[in-house]
Amino acid sequence: MRILILGGSRFLGRAFAAEALDAGHDVTVFNRGRSGPDLPGVTAVRGDRENPADLERLVAEGTAAGPWDAVVDTSGYVPKTVGAGARALAEAAGAYLFISSASAFADFPSRPLTADSPLFDCPPDATDGEYGPLKAGCERAIRENFPGRVLVHYPGIILGPHETSGRLTWWLSRIARGGEVLAPGDPKRPMQLIDARDIARFGLHCIEAGDPGRYLLAGPKGHTTFGEWLAACAQTTGSDAHFTWAPDEVLLEHEVTIWSGLPLWSPQEGEAAAVWDKDSAPALAAGLVCRPIEDTVRDTWAWLKDAPSLADEDGRINGHGLAPAEEQRILAALKH
Structure with missing residues (x-):
């Protein structure tokens, strides 16, 4: 197939490009060339999806050999911009796979999710707002321009x-x-993590199969726990780390920021009570395969060891994590 990826040089977009190349597809990526190098083997078209002239040039250059079979959009966040891009591509591609987010659902993360849970009410021409509602608006914008040809994964x-x-x-x-x-909360707390490469492989499978389903993408229930996840990190890094688990109420008392202070931690009650309760069974039945969490941890560590440092002077990465002094203060308090 001929695949157009909007993005394609970072994380999930990069995973889609790699999986598509491995499957033998002809891959075009459209990006500004600022986030990282493109993978060898892709056809790169430079441009900004917010610029109509760049979109026009993308269509002219990219379809010289014929239309794309599908667009894969991993970088759409603003409904009005996404809608303009979808209009420009409507006659240039067969299908449109939009990678949305579980955050597009109005009930997330307070209530269990299915793919039929209600989305936020965001118009398709919105230009600003919060992340989750904007993702819902992007989906509506795409459906207006690719009627009957849209695949949406969350x-x-x-x-x-x-x-x-x-x-x-x-x-x-x-x-x-x-x-x-x-370590935060309960080591037995179940988690539903998913590898970017598994999302990409499943997305391409759905395009190949012509499957227009709406799917929640998450690890199956029972896939791993917080304790197993951190134990895999210790084993993979060869560390002598030993974990002291702090109850939710202690972390809240010490004003640890939910979700980012100790990454992916949130109390098991309240607004984020159902953050790990997503119904991924339909996607699993349709062909989603989630690799063991140990494989994801191993491969991420292999990449991270050779990557430029991501951390700030306190060891945080993109605002995630505790500074060493803060961690030691809480550990000391747990001993008294």
């Missing part, structure tokens, strides 16, 4: 090589330093 927490958000990467960096590590 990932949960995405991990894997080239992840720079600071979720797995911060934990790997911290655990690699060894010693006593502050």
Whole structure:
């Protein structure tokens, strides 16, 4: 197939490009060339999706050999911009796969999710707002311009090589330093993590199969726990780290920022009670395969060791993680 990826040089877009190339597809990427090098083997068209002239040039250059079979959009965030791009591409591609987010659902993360849960009410021409509603508006904008030809996937927490958000990467960096590590909440708390490469492989499978389903993408229930995840980090890094688990109420008392202070931690009650309760069974039945979390941790560490440092002077990555002094203060308080 001929595949156009809007993005294609960072994390999830890069994973799609790599999986598509490995499958033998003809891959075009459209990006500004600022976020990183394109993978060898792709056809790169430079441009900004906010610039109509760049979109016109993309269509002219990219379809010289015929239309694309599908567009893969991993970088759409503003409905009005996404809608303009979809209009420009409507006659140049057969299908449009939009990678949305679990955050597009109005009930997330307070209530369990299915792919039929209600989306936020965001218009298709919105230009500003919060992340989740904007993702819902982007989907509406695409459906207006690719009627009957849209695939929408809603990932949960995405991990894997080239992840720079600071979720797995911060934990790997911290655990690699060894010693006593502050761990959050309950080590038996189940998690539904998913590797970017598995999202890409499933997305391409759906395009190839002509499957227009709406799917929640997350690891199957029982895939891993917080304790198993951190233990995999310790084993992978060869660290002597040992974990001291702090109850939710202690972390709240010490004003640890939910979700980012200790990445992916949130209390098991309240507004984020169902953050790890997504119904991924339909996607699994349709062909989604989630690799063991140990494989994701291993491959991410192999990449991270050779990557430029992502951390600031306090060891945080993209605002994620605790400064060493703060971690030690909480660990000391737990002993009294």
